[in-house]
Amino acid sequence: xxxxxxxxGRPRSEQAREAVLHAVDDLLLEVGYAALTMKGIAxxxxxxxxxxxxxxxxxxxxxxxxxxxxxxxxxxxxxTRTPLAEITSYLDALVRFLAHSPAGAGYRALLxxxxxxxxxxxxxxxxxxxxxxASAVLNRVxxxxxxxxxxxARLIGPAFFWIMSGRDPxxxxxxxxxxxFLQDLGSEVP
Amino acid sequence: xxxxxxxxGRPRSEQAREAVLHAVDDLLLEVGYAALTMKGIAxxxxxxxxxxxxxxxxxxxxxxxxxxxxxxxxxxxxxTRTPLAEITSYLDALVRFLAHSPAGAGYRALLxxxxxxxxxxxxxxxxxxxxxxASAVLNRVxxxxxxxxxxxARLIGPAFFWIMSGRDPxxxxxxxxxxxFLQDLGSEVP
Amino acid sequence: xxxxxxxxGRPRSEQAREAVLHAVDDLLLEVGYAALTMKGIAxxxxxxxxxxxxxxxxxxxxxxxxxxxxxxxxxxxxxTRTPLAEITSYLDALVRFLAHSPAGAGYRALLxxxxxxxxxxxxxxxxxxxxxxASAVLNRVxxxxxxxxxxxARLIGPAFFWIMSGRDPxxxxxxxxxxxFLQDLGSEVP
Amino acid sequence: xxxxxxxxGRPRSEQAREAVLHAVDDLLLEVGYAALTMKGIAxxxxxxxxxxxxxxxxxxxxxxxxxxxxxxxxxxxxxTRTPLAEITSYLDALVRFLAHSPAGAGYRALLxxxxxxxxxxxxxxxxxxxxxxASAVLNRVxxxxxxxxxxxARLIGPAFFWIMSGRDPxxxxxxxxxxxFLQDLGSEVP
DNA sequence: AGCTAAGCGAGACGGTACGTCGTGTCTTATT
DNA sequence: AATAAGACACGACGTACCGTCTCGCTTAGCT
Numbered sequence: 001x002x003x004x005x006x007x008x009g010r011p012r013s014e015q016a017r018e019a020v021l022h023a024v025d026d027l028l029l030e031v032g033y034a035a036l037t038m039k040g041i042a043x044x045x046x047x048x049x050x051x052x053x054x055x056x057x058x059x060x061x062x063x064x065x066x067x068x069x070x071x072x073x074x075x076x077x078x079x080t081r082t083p084l085a086e087i088t089s090y091l092d093a094l095v096r097f098l099a100h101s102p103a104g105a106g107y108r109a110l111l112x113x114x115x116x117x118x119x120x121x122x123x124x125x126x127x128x129x130x131x132x133x134a135s136a137v138l139n140r141v142x143x144x145x146x147x148x149x150x151x152x153a154r155l156i157g158p159a160f161f162w163i164m165s166g167r168d169p170x171x172x173x174x175x176x177x178x179x180x181f182l183q184d185l186g187s188e189v190p
Numbered sequence: 191x192x193x194x195x196x197x198x199g200r201p202r203s204e205q206a207r208e209a210v211l212h213a214v215d216d217l218l219l220e221v222g223y224a225a226l227t228m229k230g231i232a233x234x235x236x237x238x239x240x241x242x243x244x245x246x247x248x249x250x251x252x253x254x255x256x257x258x259x260x261x262x263x264x265x266x267x268x269x270t271r272t273p274l275a276e277i278t279s280y281l282d283a284l285v286r287f288l289a290h291s292p293a294g295a296g297y298r299a300l301l302x303x304x305x306x307x308x309x310x311x312x313x314x315x316x317x318x319x320x321x322x323x324a325s326a327v328l329n330r331v332x333x334x335x336x337x338x339x340x341x342x343a344r345l346i347g348p349a350f351f352w353i354m355s356g357r358d359p360x361x362x363x364x365x366x367x368x369x370x371f372l373q374d375l376g377s378e379v380p
Numbered sequence: 381x382x383x384x385x386x387x388x389g390r391p392r393s394e395q396a397r398e399a400v401l402h403a404v405d406d407l408l409l410e411v412g413y414a415a416l417t418m419k420g421i422a423x424x425x426x427x428x429x430x431x432x433x434x435x436x437x438x439x440x441x442x443x444x445x446x447x448x449x450x451x452x453x454x455x456x457x458x459x460t461r462t463p464l465a466e467i468t469s470y471l472d473a474l475v476r477f478l479a480h481s482p483a484g485a486g487y488r489a490l491l492x493x494x495x496x497x498x499x500x501x502x503x504x505x506x507x508x509x510x511x512x513x514a515s516a517v518l519n520r521v522x523x524x525x526x527x528x529x530x531x532x533a534r535l536i537g538p539a540f541f542w543i544m545s546g547r548d549p550x551x552x553x554x555x556x557x558x559x560x561f562l563q564d565l566g567s568e569v570p
Numbered sequence: 571x572x573x574x575x576x577x578x579g580r581p582r583s584e585q586a587r588e589a590v591l592h593a594v595d596d597l598l599l600e601v602g603y604a605a606l607t608m609k610g611i612a613x614x615x616x617x618x619x620x621x622x623x624x625x626x627x628x629x630x631x632x633x634x635x636x637x638x639x640x641x642x643x644x645x646x647x648x649x650t651r652t653p654l655a656e657i658t659s660y661l662d663a664l665v666r667f668l669a670h671s672p673a674g675a676g677y678r679a680l681l682x683x684x685x686x687x688x689x690x691x692x693x694x695x696x697x698x699x700x701x702x703x704a705s706a707v708l709n710r711v712x713x714x715x716x717x718x719x720x721x722x723a724r725l726i727g728p729a730f731f732w733i734m735s736g737r738d739p740x741x742x743x744x745x746x747x748x749x750x751f752l753q754d755l756g757s758e759v760p
Numbered sequence: 761a762g763c764t765a766a767g768c769g770a771g772a773c774g775g776t777a778c779g780t781c782g783t784g785t786c787t788t789a790t791t
Numbered sequence: 792a793a794t795a796a797g798a799c800a801c802g803a804c805g806t807a808c809c810g811t812c813t814c815g816c817t818t819a820g821c822t
Contacts, residue, residue, distance in 0.1 A: 007816090009771030161350045545701070
């Protein structure tokens with residue numbers, strides 16, 4: 001037996017929960033993260049403000065829950081024949097996610113907020129979708145060598161910096177990035 | 191001569207300007223970027239609110255002016271004998287700047303804000319201290335090959351991602367990063 | 381016989397009813413009428429909110445039911461030998477009730493609320509404890525002359541105004557008030 | 571020299587002050603005291619909420635300032651030839667004020683609130699318009715005998731109770747009240 | 761004994777006012 | 792003309808209470 005929580009009381013409304021998450025998705029695109037407010041979310045969702053505060057403490061938490069699932073899905077790439085194709089395909093997905101996806105916009109906003117808000121830092125640390133996706137790809141490319149953080153940073157870093165520093169995603173040569181990453185991988189200190 | 195501005199009137203107070211910039215520096219460390227406000231800056235600086243608005247439009251502009259000079263200085267590394275030492279030294283400076291320097295905290299906050307504020311994006315684009323410093327190092331290491339954005343991203347990216355994603359700066363192996371970067375440099379497609 | 385209500389169903393809980401009335405009594409003294417809330421009453425009584433709303437529409441109704449019985453009792457004075465003693469004794473009880481009794485505090489609050497809430501006005505009109513008590517005394521003092529509203533107002537008014545306008549009840553000379561009231565009574569236009 | 575306050579700063583807006591006071595007057599009649607809110611006052615006045623809170627702490631304070639002047643004016647009666655006419659005229663004005671005047675509605679609301687709010691009690695004690703007006707009449711009727719609180723209570727009390735307890739003002743015989751009051755006055759203990 | 765129905769505690773729901781704070785603008789007197 | 796001071800209209804903050812609703816659980820009278 002597990003379900004021991006709250007014996008009485010009206011159960012949480014799944015409808016309200018979804019309305020809030022959809023409202024956050026919509027508003028992020030329409031007004032941006034800075035103009036995203038708890039009040040605005042509640043109004044857009046047709047929900048009382050207390051209902052939002054009851055389940056989420058900050059707009060960052062709502063946004064995190066709203067886009068973490070999409071993020072995982074968008075960063076998963078299909079297996080390919082060669083490591084080069086696999087890495088290139090992953091980097092393309094990464095750039096697409098960070099630069100164009102709604103979920104990516106949410107992720108960038110959260111990562112930005114985490115730079116000056118320890119609570120958000122801790123929040124996004126609970127599910128590090130970027131590292132996890134890179135780790136999955138690396139483990140598939142070279143199952144013998146377990147993916148470490150340093151390798152993940154070398155894989156993700158250049159594209160990540162490219163997007164975060166505001167450069168044009170179309171100008172990034174992901175194929176060259178993948179080639180150079182794999183060369184390092186095959187030539188590390190013996 | 192030079193002073194061609196408004197014919198009459200009181201000149202701008204240099205004292206007020208410096209008080210504002212120092213106030214921003216102090217407050218960023220004390221309360222963080224999110225809690226940084228124009229009102230708070232003015233109060234801390236002992237300056238009228240209008241005086242802040244007269245010379246800067248947003249808190250981002252004040253912060254930018256307050257930390258861009260420090261940033262340039264901290265990211266300049268002394269020339270070294272070998273490329274490997276030079277690159278390693280630069281990456282160390284980069285990590286130190288992003289992870290520990292007050293100016294770096296300001297830069298991170300601005301770059302974060304730029305993710306959802308086009309005005310801030312444009313602002314920090316006017317003086318890309320990170321790319322400029324990397325460019326300087328690259329040109330010194332290999333004067334024959336002019337530094338391009340892709341190489342800059344490969345150099346800065348991994349360390350940048352490491353810090354921005356909240357990893358411990360002490361765990362980053364900059365020497366290994368430098369080695370792998372230089373290997374790519376020497377082996378690019380002929 | 382008589383019990384024609386709903387054929388089935390759980391009967392009303394007398395325990396809950398009393399808990400609510402006691403809670404209102406307690407809270408009125410502790411936090412005052414303004415801070416008295418339906419939610420607070422339910423919590424203090426250890427009762428569901430709906431249970432309060434099921435039997436009373438407003439906090440005024442609960443309070444009325446909670447203090448009307450006490451009020452009647454406190455305003456009833458024992459017969460005395462002389463009219464003067466009787467009237468004085470009644471005025472003393474009136475002042476004691478209005479100024480010091482918990483039930484009187486409830487009555488003052490309700491009468492105050494009635495000034496801007498027609499529903500409360502109608503509510504307290506259903507059982508005018510003040511006038512009724514005065515009427516009883518007057519009828520005993522002079523059975524020949526039925527107590528009219530004007531006489532009741534002359535009897536109650538001065539003390540009522542004294543308390544309602546915040547004056548010190550100890551400074552009121554009820555004996556003098558009684559003497560002057562009786563003089564009027566005996567000298568009205570023939 | 572007196573005007574030493576605040577050397578700098580924008581002066582208080584008289585326009586905003588009047589807009590707020592008029593808004594309170596209007597809203598009291600339209601929605602009643604219970605539904606009167608600081609937010610509503612600010613909106614109706616076309617004024618920021620902070621502006622209201624800057625100068626008044628509670629809706630009671632705003633209302634007090636809004637109706638105290640009207641109250642004083644409405645309770646001042648013109649001198650008459652006979653004491654009976656004077657007293658009757660005053661009682662008529664008193665009833666008219668309490669039962670029909672907007673300012674009187676405000677006064678009743680405040681006096682009601684004072685029953686359970688010490689701050690309001692203290693507030694209305696700073697300018698006791700009812701007692702002051704009665705005092706003025708009594709001093710004119712019998713300059714030899716200075717008006718005491720007990721006499722004031724006997725004069726005001728009956729009419730006050732009549733209105734506060736919700737009776738029909740038209741049914742009150744002020745002439746009889748005045749006659750009986752004057753009889754007491756002339757026959758007090760020697 | 762089983763069924764039906766209303767009351768019960770609990771607590772989430774959509775709303776709205778609270779009093780505070782920061783926004784960017786404005787209006788003073790002073791320098 | 793720039794300054795320090797501070798009032799202005801505006802609107803988001805997070806909290807509290809409103810009155811309603813939906814749960815699972817009594818607790819009775821009526822088959």
